Amino acid sequence: MVGGPLGLSLAPFITKNRTLYRWVKPVANWYADLSGYRKMGYKYDDLLVEERDDVQRALTRLTPREHYDRQFRLKRASHCSVLHDILPKDQWIKAEEDVRYLKPHVESVEKEDLERKAWENMVIERK
Structure with missing residues (x-):
């Protein structure tokens, strides 16, 4: 279940309210940039815990291209981790490219x- 400790999420409320969405969206993008996963070449869904059964089954439903791209991003980020470095700025994942695949x-x-x-x-029951 997605959300906080009670399984609740404010996301549907925020996305329905246009004014609130316009206020929250830049903060969300700033936070995502601050976390640094895009600088390593990851997309958000690359960070999901693979040990979960639902994620394991969902991974089998990816197209061959999506599967290849995911493996490439994981391998490239692993290489960056070994080198203790980030990717060149032109290879960072942009916010527009960071879609939930x-x-x-x-x-x-x-x-x-x-x-x-x-x-x-x-x-x-029998009648």
């Missing part, structure tokens, strides 16, 4: 799990 797959896996759980708990 894995999130839709993770969400569909979660929906499928919920649906499976609902069907498995169904009780059949």
Whole structure:
């Protein structure tokens, strides 16, 4: 479940309110730039914990190109880590390029799990 400790998220409320979104978006971009993952060549979804079952299943649903690009970014960032350096500025991931490519797959896996759980708990009664 995504969100805070209670599984709650303010994101839907913020994205619906245009004024609030215009105030929060620059702060969010600033924070993402400050975290430095884009300077290493990562996209946000590259940082998801791969040990989770839903992420593992979502990774199998990537296209071959998305899978190759992800592996390339992981290998390049690993190389930067070994060198204790960041990529040249022209190779940094820009905010426009940092799209959530894995999130839709993770969400569909979660929906499928919920649906499976609902069907498995169904009780059949004879009339």
